[in-house]
Amino acid sequence: MSLTPRILTQIAGTYGTPTYVYDLDRIKERYHYFQEAFPWPELTICYAMKANYNPSVLKTLHSLGAFIDAVSPGDLYMASACGFDISRIIYTANNMKDSEVDEVMKTGVLMNIGSLSRLGKYAVQYPGTRLCLRFNPDVVDGEHDKIKTGGDLTKFGILLEDLDKVLKIIKKYGLKIIGLHEHTGSGLIKPDSITNAMKNIMSVATKHNFPDLEFLDFGGGFKVPYGPDETETDYKRMGQDIIALFSDFCDAYGKKLGLYFEPGKFLTATAGCLLVEVNTIKTNRKKIICGTDSGFPQLIRPMFYDAYHRIENVSNPKDKKMEYDICGNICETGDLFAKSRKISRIREGDLLSINDAGAYGYAMGGVYNLRPMPAEVVIENGRVRLSRRRQTSQALVRSILKESTEGFSDPFNTPLDETGVQA
Numbered sequence: 001m002s003l004t005p006r007i008l009t010q011i012a013g014t015y016g017t018p019t020y021v022y023d024l025d026r027i028k029e030r031y032h033y034f035q036e037a038f039p040w041p042e043l044t045i046c047y048a049m050k051a052n053y054n055p056s057v058l059k060t061l062h063s064l065g066a067f068i069d070a071v072s073p074g075d076l077y078m079a080s081a082c083g084f085d086i087s088r089i090i091y092t093a094n095n096m097k098d099s100e101v102d103e104v105m106k107t108g109v110l111m112n113i114g115s116l117s118r119l120g121k122y123a124v125q126y127p128g129t130r131l132c133l134r135f136n137p138d139v140v141d142g143e144h145d146k147i148k149t150g151g152d153l154t155k156f157g158i159l160l161e162d163l164d165k166v167l168k169i170i171k172k173y174g175l176k177i178i179g180l181h182e183h184t185g186s187g188l189i190k191p192d193s194i195t196n197a198m199k200n201i202m203s204v205a206t207k208h209n210f211p212d213l214e215f216l217d218f219g220g221g222f223k224v225p226y227g228p229d230e231t232e233t234d235y236k237r238m239g240q241d242i243i244a245l246f247s248d249f250c251d252a253y254g255k256k257l258g259l260y261f262e263p264g265k266f267l268t269a270t271a272g273c274l275l276v277e278v279n280t281i282k283t284n285r286k287k288i289i290c291g292t293d294s295g296f297p298q299l300i301r302p303m304f305y306d307a308y309h310r311i312e313n314v315s316n317p318k319d320k321k322m323e324y325d326i327c328g329n330i331c332e333t334g335d336l337f338a339k340s341r342k343i344s345r346i347r348e349g350d351l352l353s354i355n356d357a358g359a360y361g362y363a364m365g366g367v368y369n370l371r372p373m374p375a376e377v378v379i380e381n382g383r384v385r386l387s388r389r390r391q392t393s394q395a396l397v398r399s400i401l402k403e404s405t406e407g408f409s410d411p412f413n414t415p416l417d418e419t420g421v422q423a
Ligand SMILES: Cc1ncc(COP(=O)(O)O)c(C=O)c1O
Pocket: 048, 051, 069, 092, 149, 183, 185, 186, 187, 219, 220, 221, 222, 262, 263, 264, 265, 266, 359
């Protein structure tokens, strides 16, 4: 792992804090590990770019041959800008409106539809086209209720029992279904979830129902060990079961189909960290509160999902461990990165690394309290480079005022370039 205290200290010194750091070599390692764990000749890794859409990350995955799981027109345009040909993207958005479908269809991307309502409307507008269908795997799993996507209590996918209705629409409008898709949840905990979901999808994926299949896509959800007691899943072992199952299915189907997965966290989570600086230590009777220069809009997982992120005191790693609440600079009580966490003694000015923040960190971020998002720095082949500049507060406000239809007086004297980034 190249995110060593020495390099992190150097990065903070050069680029300031808060700053996200991504180890691109680690992402490459994870990609190759995934390929090895699922040795299927027609394996396709569709990176779920919702996890981290940083252009350096996308370009790295592009160079490795990844495909993209895109969920919005923005994803589509960003992936294209980073070199992904449209044939390497699958579009799996939720609750699309007609104008979004039309916008996306103009690009020629493969659409993945997950509701009967949308399928019916799509079929009328785009008869005879190639399409992927998202079914609900009817398996409930995930590391938090908010990211379990299987089962009939969620909005995702067409229920398996609606197969007859699906087949009727397909037949009537001559749709060519080339792929079936499911995604069970993020951070799958139960050992059999993926294979159970696969079996459920395979049970409808017969030649009789879908004669034109080219691939089955079993989504993402591959867990990474965030917590102190969590260990890495043995994906090589899991891969053996999955390949055996899929191979039997292909034999029965009569064709070697593509095996698609959509890992997000698996590829990027452990490759990233958020560097923050401690600026305030407050001792409230027995509780020590450690205040940093970031906050939940920049890394929302702890507040949103009660997610655990390991935190290291980069500046003082070997001191006596003490218990802290590590909080941000936002005006919510829940603005915490960690509660009652034992960390090597923290002093004002210390640099903390919030680890395993490479997925659903920056990507879920926003500018609540009008605090601009952190800079993004990458490490590749031992070299550090700035990937995305930090937006200044002035540039952030300028970009909002530029879109505003209200008149306002310009509060700045600083010259800002067209994009709103300080020149
Ligand atoms: C359809 C789909 N595919 C893939 C993923 C990626 O999940 P993960 O990052 O857990 O691998 C998600 C995440 O929500 C998803 O909704």
